[in-house]
Amino acid sequence: MHSPVGAGADGVEPMLAERARELAARVARPTAAGRDRDRRWDPALFAELADARTGPGLAGPLVPRALGGGGLSATQTCALLEGLGEGARDPGLALAVGVHAVLATVPLRAFGSPRQRERYLPRMAAGDWMGAVSLRQTQGAAHAPALTARPAPAAAGGWQLSGELDLVACGPVAHHFLVIAAHEDGGRTAFVLDRDTPGLLITEDGPAAMATCPWGRLVLDACPAADHAVLGTVGGAATEVEPLLAALDWVFSSAPWLGVIRALTRDAVDDARERRLFGRPLAHGQSARFTLADLGTRYELASGLLLRAAGQFDAGGRPSHQDAAAARLFVARALRAVTEGAASLSGPLAPAGDHLVERAHRDALFFAGTGGGTEVLRPVIAASLLGLG
Known part of the structure; x- marks a missing residue:
C-alpha cells in the first residue's frame, strides 16, 4: 500500500490558498449565482480549474508528480480547497472538485494496483477523466x-x-x-x-x-x-478503503467551507460598516461587534482543528477517527453559526446580488447531514474517548 497523501507541509499553504482564491474569484464567482439557479455544471470551468499550466491544478493535488499530479501535502491541499471555497463562493462546485480530486483519487493512490494507478491517475490529475463517489x-x-x-x-x-x-x-x-x-x-x-x-x-x-x-x-x-x-x-474494504474514505470526507470536504466562512465573515464586516441603524453605522453597535468577533473566532477554531487532522495525513498515516470526526463536527457547527450571524448583519438582500448567505444556509444544512451527521460523528468521538475505537 502506498502512503495515502503527499509529503509534509513546507510553509507554502498561504500562497496556494491565494492562487486558488484568485483563480476561483476570476473564473467561477461571476457565474456562481446563475449556475446555482440553473443547477448547471460547467465542464469548461472545471477544465480551467484543473489546468496546472495556468493555475494551481485543482484536479489532482494529491496525485504524485510522477503520475502527473501536484504531489502536494494534505495541509497544502486543504489550503487549495479553502481558497477555492472563498474565491468561488460556490459550495456545490467546491464539493465536486473535492470529491474528484481527493475522494476519488486518494484511494486509487493508496490501494490501487500499478495498472490502476497508471491508467487512471494521470488522466484524473489532468482533469480529462472525472471520478465519482x-x-x-x-x-x-x-x-x-x-x-x-x-x-x-x-x-x-x-x-x-x-x-x-x-x-x-x-x-x-x-x-x-x-x-x-x-x-x-x-x-x-x-x-x-x-x-x-x-x-x-x-x-x-x-x-x-x-x-x-x-x-x-x-x-x-x-x-x-x-x-x-x-x-x-x-x-478488505472495511479495513482499507472505507476508513480512508471516511477520513478523507470528514477532512477534505470540510476544507472549502473554511473559505466560505471567510467569505461570509468578510461580507458581514462590509455590511456592518455600510448599514446604518438609527442613523449610526451598524458597526458602532456592541451587538454587531460581538457577532463579528464570534465569526472570526469560529473560523480560527475550525481551521485549527481541520489542519491538525490534515497534518496527521502528512505524518505518514491518516487522522484518528476522533480528530477527523471532531474537525468535521466543529466545521459544520461553526458554519451554521457563521451563516446565521452573517444573515443577521446583512439586511434585505438585493435582487441582483450573489446571495451567498442564502446559498450557504441551504447547503450548510446538507453538509451537516453528510459524513454520517451528528448521529455518526458524536459516537465516533465518544468511542475514541472511551478507548473503544
Missing part, C-alpha cells in the same frame, strides 16, 4: 451496503455487482466510479468501474442543495467487474 459510501459501517457482489459465472470470472446508489457526486459527468459492494459472507470489496461497463446506468438525480455539483443515481444490474477492477484486497 457516492456520499453514502463515505460513512463506512454506519451505512448498510447498497450494492452486492456475487462471483460471476466460472467462464466469465470476476464478479457481478447489483444494486443502487444515490448521492453520487460527479456521477453524470464521471468516467468511472469508486463503489463498495457486500458479499454474502458479510465482507465488502471496493471496485473501480468505468462508465461504459455493461449493466451500469447513471441518471441525474440529487438533493436540492449543492446545486452546482452534478449529482447522479447509479444503478448496477448484474454489472461485470473483472478481477483487475478490485481496489485493494477482496473482502
Whole structure:
C-alpha cells in the first residue's frame, strides 16, 4: 500500500490558498449565482480549474508528480480547497472538485494496483477523466451496503455487482466510479468501474442543495467487474478503503467551507460598516461587534482543528477517527453559526446580488447531514474517548 497523501507541509499553504482564491474569484464567482439557479455544471470551468499550466491544478493535488499530479501535502491541499471555497463562493462546485480530486483519487493512490494507478491517475490529475463517489459510501459501517457482489459465472470470472446508489457526486459527468459492494459472507470489496461497463446506468438525480455539483443515481444490474477492477484486497474494504474514505470526507470536504466562512465573515464586516441603524453605522453597535468577533473566532477554531487532522495525513498515516470526526463536527457547527450571524448583519438582500448567505444556509444544512451527521460523528468521538475505537 502506498502512503495515502503527499509529503509534509513546507510553509507554502498561504500562497496556494491565494492562487486558488484568485483563480476561483476570476473564473467561477461571476457565474456562481446563475449556475446555482440553473443547477448547471460547467465542464469548461472545471477544465480551467484543473489546468496546472495556468493555475494551481485543482484536479489532482494529491496525485504524485510522477503520475502527473501536484504531489502536494494534505495541509497544502486543504489550503487549495479553502481558497477555492472563498474565491468561488460556490459550495456545490467546491464539493465536486473535492470529491474528484481527493475522494476519488486518494484511494486509487493508496490501494490501487500499478495498472490502476497508471491508467487512471494521470488522466484524473489532468482533469480529462472525472471520478465519482457516492456520499453514502463515505460513512463506512454506519451505512448498510447498497450494492452486492456475487462471483460471476466460472467462464466469465470476476464478479457481478447489483444494486443502487444515490448521492453520487460527479456521477453524470464521471468516467468511472469508486463503489463498495457486500458479499454474502458479510465482507465488502471496493471496485473501480468505468462508465461504459455493461449493466451500469447513471441518471441525474440529487438533493436540492449543492446545486452546482452534478449529482447522479447509479444503478448496477448484474454489472461485470473483472478481477483487475478490485481496489485493494477482496473482502478488505472495511479495513482499507472505507476508513480512508471516511477520513478523507470528514477532512477534505470540510476544507472549502473554511473559505466560505471567510467569505461570509468578510461580507458581514462590509455590511456592518455600510448599514446604518438609527442613523449610526451598524458597526458602532456592541451587538454587531460581538457577532463579528464570534465569526472570526469560529473560523480560527475550525481551521485549527481541520489542519491538525490534515497534518496527521502528512505524518505518514491518516487522522484518528476522533480528530477527523471532531474537525468535521466543529466545521459544520461553526458554519451554521457563521451563516446565521452573517444573515443577521446583512439586511434585505438585493435582487441582483450573489446571495451567498442564502446559498450557504441551504447547503450548510446538507453538509451537516453528510459524513454520517451528528448521529455518526458524536459516537465516533465518544468511542475514541472511551478507548473503544
